[in-house]
Amino acid sequence: MKITEGNKIRIKLRSYTHYLLTESCKTIINTAKTTNTKSSGTITLPTKRKIYCVLRSPHVDKDSREHFEIKSHTRIIDIYEPSSQTIDYLMKLNIPAGVDIEIKL
Structure with missing residues (x-):
């Protein structure tokens, strides 16, 4: 897999819990x-x-009702000019189960 210069990887993370999301963002940036x-x-x-x-x-x-809400948090990380080593490390990351990841090259 050859990656030319000027490419970027956009990682979009979604979760219902914000602390799982921040932990996974820190591991990706590290x-x-x-x-x-x-x-x-x-x-x-x-x-x-x-x-x-x-x-x-x-x-x-009919007037007695309950309201429930679900909050979905999203974060975006851009990685510029990735090498094959960075892609290998990103594929081997251990991300928690409550986080949805969408990667665009």
Whole structure:
């Protein structure tokens, strides 16, 4: 796999828990530093909120409702001019199970 100069890797991370997300971002940036590649740090995107409204009682009280919300946090990391060694290290990373990773070359 030959990588020409000027390429970049964009890593997009999504999670419901923000502390798992920050830990995984730190590990990705540390691996980029160990292989001497340039990386633009963690870019935080706005958190998306999904609110669900549920009736407490299905038959009697229509006015009694509960609201639940799910927050999804997203971060972006750019790695400029990656070498084959950085790609190998990124593929071997141990990322927690609650983090979704999307990589674009």
